[in-house]
């Protein structure tokens with residue numbers, strides 16, 4: 001009996017050894033050991049991938065830079081065309097500073113009618129917010145009319161609250177020198193509720209005087225180029 005058991009174990013051991021040897025052979029066949037050059041190949045692959053990514057990134061940057069250049073050209077071209085655009089005033093209006101002015105020398109109207117007259121031409125009665133603009137207006141008016149007796153309506157009045165003079169644009173009118181003149185040695189405006197409309201008074205070298213709004217004077221119309 002012992003002999004039979006020993007023989008059995010010998011046969012089983014031999015069979016197991018043969019089987020183990022067979023498994024090792026299959027493993028080596030399907031999973032050969034890494035070649036020494038494999039590590040180098042993997043490094044080369046990673047470097048190649050990095051190189052490709054960098055190349056793609058560089059191409060993307062070049063595209064972005066190209067787009068920015070195009071945008072810059074467009075903006076520059078628009079700026080040039082805008083600044084070089086010829087600004088002209090319509091009809092009888094003359095370009096004075098940043099505005100177009102037109103003194104209707106042949107027309108005498110009450111203040112409200114004079115304002116409508118200017119609005120029908122696409123503008124309004126003239127306003128001037130500072131000394132330089134006032135000087136330009138005076139220069140234009142004096143060059144347009146030879147008669148010192150001429151009086152000209154501009155776009156200011158104090159019809160809502162006596163003494164609170166406002167432009168038709170809603171802003172406060174300037175007061176005092178050099179804008180307002182004198183009448184009988186009294187500084188304008190001085191006529192109270194009887195005079196609620198502003199005029200350039202010819203006999204006082206076209207400085208501003210308050211006048212009765214129903215008086216008929218010549219409209220000084222204005223189109224503001226900054227709003228057009």
Ligand SMILES: [Ca+2]
Nearest residue numbers: 192193195196
């Ligand atoms: Ca008044």
